[in-house]
Amino acid sequence: MRLRPTTLILVLFCSQAYAQQTGPQVSYKPIYNPSTVQLKIFYALALLESPEASRILTNDPALRSLYKKKNDHLNRAVKECGGDAGCYTGPMKFTQDEIKLVSGRLSALYKKDNGLGKLVSEDLIPSGTYILYDSLSPEELLVKAWELEAQGLNHTIEVYAEGKKPNYPAIDSIAFDVKSRSFGTLAYDVTETLRQEQTRNSFFGPSMQYALLWLEVNGRSEAADYEPLRYTENKAAFLHAKSIDSLASWGKFKYSVILVPGSGPSDPAVALSPVGMLRCRLGALRYFEGLAPFIVVSGGRVHPFKTQYSEAYEMKKYLMDELHVPEKAIILEPHARHTTTNLRNTVRLLFRYGMPVEKPGLITTTRSQSLSIGSAAFAERCRRELGYLPYRLGERLSDTDLEFLPSLNSLQIDHDEPLDP
Template sequence: MTAASYKFMIPIVFLLMIVASGFAQSGAGFQKDYRLLRSSNGIADKGFYWFTVIGQTPAIQKLLAADPTLSGFCKARISLLRSHATDTCSWASSMLTDFRFTIADSAEVANALLSLYRANTAAFDEMINHQLRPSGCYQRFIAGSNEKFLLDAWSQTIIGINFIIDRYGLGKRLRYYAIDSASYNINGEYYRAALKDLFAWLSEGADTMNLFFQPSLTIAMQLMALNDRDEAARFEPLEEGENKAAAAAVRSTDWKKYKFATIVVPGEGPELTTVALDPLGRMRCNLAIARYHDGLAPFIIVSGGFVHPFHTPYAEAFEMKRYLLTQGIPESAIIIEPQARHTTTNLRNANRLMIRYGIPITMPSDIVSTKSQIDYIVLPQGHFDQRNLRELGYLPYKEKNRISIHEASYYPVMESLHMDPYDPLDP
C-alpha cells in the first residue's frame, strides 16, 4: 500500500493506542444482502455512517452516554453552544473553532472508546460485525481487528467533522474552490449574523444531545445546510426512485450475453447557467447509445452531480438520463449516479452502484466518453492514476485498458465503497 493510501490516518492518535488484541471478524467486509440504515439526515448517513448505526443501537448509545470522558465532551460542547447563543462572539472563528477535535481531543476520545470496547467487547462486536463491516462504508479498514476497525473509523470521523467546520465555517480553501466552496463570505455581515442565529436556534434542542459527537456533528451538518450543500443526499435513495427500474432489471439479467457489465458515461458540466445538458455530455450519451444498441452491455451508468457552474440547478446524470430516454433507451437500462463531482469519483461512484445493485464486478465495464477525456483517463504518464492516489488514496479500478478512441475498459474494486471524509459533497 502506498503512502497516499494512509491519508485517512492521524498518526499521533495511533501512537497513543495499544496494538489491537482481538481479531474478531478480521477481513470480513461488504455483504451483498446488507441494507444501509437511514436516519433523518441523509448527509450524515453518507459521511458518518457509524453515527447513523449508533443512533439505532440503544446498547451502544447507553455505553457512550454513561462514559465519564465522553459525556464530559458532550456537556462541555453543549455549554459552549448555549453560551454562543447569547454572548458577544460575532466572528466564525470565535464561535466554531472549539467544536473541532484537536489532536489531544481525538486521542482522549480514542482512549475512551478503546476502554469501552475492551470492557464491552460483545456489544461493540455485534455492531461492527453486523452493521459496520457488511455496510462496506469502511471497506478499507476490514483487514484489521474490530478494535482497530473502531479506532480507524473514529480517526476518519475526526477528519470529516473538522473538514466541514474548516471549509464551511472557517473559510479554509477547498481543492476545487470554484465549485465546492462555501456559498457566502464567511466573514461577511450576513453569514456572521446567520451563525449567531444558528447557535440560538440550536440551543433550544441542546437537551436532546447526550452523545459525545452530537454537538460537533450537529454544527457540521448545520453548516452544510446553511450553505445549501445537500448534494450528497439528493435523489437518495436512488434504488427506490430514479434507479428503481434498473435495479430491478439487474436481478433478471443474463450476463453471459454481454461483453461488458455496464457502459459508464462520465458527465460534463455546462459552462452556462441556462444550459441543462452540455453539448459534450450529449455527445458522450450518443456514443453510449450506439454501443448499447450494439449489445455490448445491458446498462448505461450516467455519472455526474450538481457541479458546473457554481450551485447549478442541474445534475449531469439526471439530464443525461432525460436525454437517453428521448432517444429510446428504456428506463430499466439507465442507472444514474448523481453525486460525482470529478472524474475520479465518476468511476468510484459508478462502482458503488454496481456493487450494491449486484452487477458483477468480475466482468469489465466500458468507460465511454469523448476523446479528450479518454485520453486523460488512460494517459501513459499516469496523471489520472496519480490523481486518484492523491485524492482517494487508492485506484478505483484495475486492468484499465484503452479499447478505442472513445472507450476504455476496467474492472471495479471493492475499496470504492469506502466513504471519503475529504469530500463532504460526495463522501
Template sequence: MRISFTLLLLWLFLFQVNAQPKNVSQSYQLVIGKNQSYPYIQYKSYYLLNLMHEIPDLRKAITEDEVLQKLLKDKTNNAANAIKTCGQDISCYANTIKFSEAEISLVNERLNALYKINNVFGKTLKTHLLPSGCYGLFSDLPEKEVLLKAWEQDAKAINYAIGVYVEGKKPNYPKIDSIAFSQNDKQYPELVASNIMLSVTGDKKLFFEPSMNFALGALELNGRLEAADYEPMATGINQSVVGQIKKTNFNNYKYSVILVPGAGPEDKETELSAGGIIRCRIAAIQYLKGMAPFIVVSGGRVHPYKTKYSEAYEMKKFMVNTLNIPENAVIIETHARHTTTNLRNCIRLMFRYGMPMDKPGLVSTTKSTIPYIEGLLAEGCKKELGYYPYKIGQKLSETEVEFYPNTMSLQIDFDEPLDP
C-alpha cells in the same frame, strides 16, 4: 537476490490496485436514519456516528458512559458560552464546536476501553463497519483499530465541513465547492451563532451530536446538500433499473455497465452541455451493440457554481426521450463532482445494486477524455481518495476503455462533504 527499485514500485502499484477491503459484503444493507433532518448526508459522511445514533444497544452504551456524557455536557456548555462571547469572530465559534485533538484522543481512549469482541462494540464492527466497506482502508488493521480509525475519520470529516463551510477554508475544488458567504458579511456571524444554538437545542444524548448537527447545518445554510440529491435513489429514480438488474443474466454480456462521465455546461441556463450530448450518443452505440445491459450516467450539480441542473439527470432524460434507450436500462448516479468519483460512484452503485464485481465495465466517452482515464486518472484517484478505485483494462477504441471495479470504492471520503 536484490529486486530493482523499479520492479519494487511496479509490485507496490499492482498490490494497491488490486487491494480489496476485507469482509465487505454485497448482501449488507446500509443503515439510514429515519428521524433525522439530514439522514442521507449523515450516513454517507459519518457512518460510525450514524450507527451510534440508530442502533439502540450501541446508542445506549454510548449514552451510559460517564466520560462521553461529560464530553457532551462540556461541548454544550462551551457552545452556549460561545454564543455569548464570540461576537463577530467566526473562528471562535468554529473552534468551539469542532473536535479538538484532545477530544478526539479522549473518545479514542473510551472506545478502546469499551470495546470487547463480544459486546455491542465488537458486534457493530463485525456486522456493520466491516461488511459496509465504508472504512475499507483500515480493514487490514486489528479489529479494535478499525473502530478507532473510523471514529477519527468521522471526527475529521465534521471538522473539515466546518472548516470549509463556516470558516471559509479552501476546499479541494474551490471554483465549484467554496463557501457561499463572504467573511465580511456583518450578518454572517449571527447565522453561525444561530446554527450553534440550534445544534445544542433539544434533548441531545450523544457526545458528537452538537458538532455533527452544526456541520450539517452549515451545509444547509450554504445550500450544499448535494450529497442527498435524489435520495433514496434505489427506491426512487433508479427503482425500475434495480428491479431489472435482478432479472438480468450478466453472463450474456461482455460488460456489466457502460459508464458515461458527465460534462457540465459553464452557464446556468444550459441543462445539458454539448459534451454531455455527444457522450450520450457515443455510449448509446455501444449499448445498442449489446455490449452491456445497463448504462450508468454519472455527474452531479457541479458546473457552474451551485447550478440547479444535475448532469446525470439531464443525460438520462436525453438517453430515454431522444435516443430511445429503455428507461430501465439507464442508471442515474447524481453525486460525482470529478472524473475520479465518476468511476468510484459507478462502482459503488454496481456493488450496492447487486451487479457482478468480477466482471469489467466499459467507459464510453469523447476521444479527448480516454487518454486521461487510461493514464493519469489512476494517480489522481490515489492522491484524492487514498486508493485506486479501479484497474484499467483494454482500450477498445478512441472512445472506449475497460475498467475492473475495486470494492475499496466504498470507502468514505472525509474531505468531500458534497460527495463523500
C-alpha cells in the same frame, strides 16, 4: 449439478466471507434514517447512535463530560461571541486531544459481544465503508473510523462555517463572505438555532449537528440527491439487475455496464451541455450494439458553482427522451464531482446492486476525456485524491472506449469530501 471449479471457489469464498464477516457483503443494506446526508458523510457516527451503542457511550463519564463541554459552548457562545464568527465555530470542532480521548474510551469500552462489537461486525465491516482498513482488528477499525469521521466533521465546519478552501474551491466553496459583518450574525443565528433544537446526547451529537446545519444553510445537500437511489431514480434498473440473476445470463454481455461520465455546462441556465449530449449518444450506440445491459450516467450538481442541474439526471432524461433508451437500462449516479469519482461511485453501485464486479465495464466518453482516463497522470490523481485506484484498466477499443475492472476499495468513505463522500 456439478459446479465448475471457478464457480465453486466463488461460492465457497462468498459463504465463508458472509459467515466470518471478513469483508463487505452484497446483502448488506445501509441504514437510511434519520438523515441521509448524515449517513452519507458520517456513517460510523450514525451507527454509534444505535440504541445499544448509544447506551454504552452515554454511560461513560469521560464521554458525557465531552458532550457537556460542547453543549455548554453552544449556550455560552450566544452570550459571549457577539460578531466573532470564529468564536462560535472553533470550539465545536474536536481537538487532537479530544479525538485521542475518545479513541481511548472506544478501545476500553469495546467488547466483541456488546453493542460496539455488534456494530462493527454487523454493520461497519459488511458495509465496506472502511474497507481500506480491513486488516485492522475490529476494535482498531472502530477507532480508525471514529478518527477519520472526526477529521471529516472538522473539515466540514472549516469549509462551510469558516471559509477554508475545499479541495476544489471553484465548485465546492462556502456560499458566504466570511469577512462580512453579516457573517458574524449568521454564525450567531446558526448557533442559536442549534442550541434550541439540539436533542442528541451522544458525545459527538452537538458537533455533528453543527456541521450538518452549516451544510444546510450553504445549500449543500448534494450527498443526498435522489437517495435512496434504488427506491427512486434507479428503481427500474435495480429491479432489472435483480432479474439478471445468474452468471450465465450476464455472460450474454461483454460488459457489465457502459459508464458515461457527465460534463457540466458553463451557463447556469443550461441543463445539459453539448459535450454531455455527445457522450450520451456514444453510450447509446454501445448499448444498442448489445455490449452491456446498462448505461451508467455519472455526474452531480457540479458546474457552474451551485448549479441546480444534475448532470446524471439530465443525461438520463436525454437518453430516454431523445435516444429512446429504456429507463430500466439506465443507472443514475448523481453524486460524482470529478472524473475520479465517476469511476469510484459506479463501482459502488455495481456492488450494491449485486452486479458482477469481476466482469469488466466499458467507459465510453469523448476522446479527450477517454485519453485522460487512460493516462498515468489520471492514475496518480486517483491515488493522490482517493488514496487508491478505484479501477484497473483493460483494453482500449477506440479513442472513445476503454475497458475497466472495478476495485472494491471504492466502497471507502472519503472523509474530506462532504458533498460526495
